[in-house]
Amino acid sequence: MREDLAFLDEAQLDALFEAPAAMVERATTRHLTEFHHEFLKRATFFVIASGGTDGFDASPRGGSAGLVHPLDDHTVCFADWPGNNKIETLRNIVRNPAVGLVFLFPGLDMFMRINGKAGITQDMAIRECLAEGAKVPKVAVVVAIEAVYFHCGKAINRAGLWKSESMIDRRSVPSPGTMMKALAEIEDMPAADLDQHYRESMTKDLFG
Numbered sequence: 001m002r003e004d005l006a007f008l009d010e011a012q013l014d015a016l017f018e019a020p021a022a023m024v025e026r027a028t029t030r031h032l033t034e035f036h037h038e039f040l041k042r043a044t045f046f047v048i049a050s051g052g053t054d055g056f057d058a059s060p061r062g063g064s065a066g067l068v069h070p071l072d073d074h075t076v077c078f079a080d081w082p083g084n085n086k087i088e089t090l091r092n093i094v095r096n097p098a099v100g101l102v103f104l105f106p107g108l109d110m111f112m113r114i115n116g117k118a119g120i121t122q123d124m125a126i127r128e129c130l131a132e133g134a135k136v137p138k139v140a141v142v143v144a145i146e147a148v149y150f151h152c153g154k155a156i157n158r159a160g161l162w163k164s165e166s167m168i169d170r171r172s173v174p175s176p177g178t179m180m181k182a183l184a185e186i187e188d189m190p191a192a193d194l195d196q197h198y199r200e201s202m203t204k205d206l207f208g
Helices: 010-016 022-026 034-042 088-095 124-129 154-159 176-183 191-203
Strands: 045-052 055-062 068-072 075-079 098-104 110-121 140-152
Touching: 034 068, 034 110, 034 140, 045 088, 055 088, 075 124, 088 110, 088 140, 098 140, 124 140, 176 191
Parallel strands: none
Antiparallel strands: 045 055, 045 098, 068 075, 075 140, 098 110, 110 140
16 A cells, blocks of 8 residues: 555545435345346346455456246345456355345446355256356356445446447457566467457357
């Protein structure tokens, strides 16, 4: 951390910002309501934050609508599908079960958040309810809800996230193959081949 900067403490933060509105506090629940269920049915993407002894991690997760499945009003679960096999989120959960989930809903200027305690299971009944076609995940993550609430979408509107003019031209940034070749110091494969491999992995065998 830079030593030439002065950082605020909690008392200074409290002096700068007003307390949350009472209705915001009241709208936070420790269980799923009918509204939360309706949004979970449509959810296709979320980011899970976790922290372990080696630091913190934020990992994106995507799937078919309903990828986070309610087991009851106090518990949800989701599949762990193949990624880069670093399994940082899973390792963090084993070391520290506290997690936060932030859901994005394409086209909507609002988020939904779930905070809770997580565990990893190979329970077949849970894994089968999270299957994508014939694909059944190796493990599932189960989250006991401690807080769930809707979050304003000002960040989405500030970013113009869903506007067509906000879409980034792939050609305006370095390609995945170019970056991987340099960062991983790959000498025996051209960037074009790495790009082709990346394109195929992004569209095939998404669920293992």
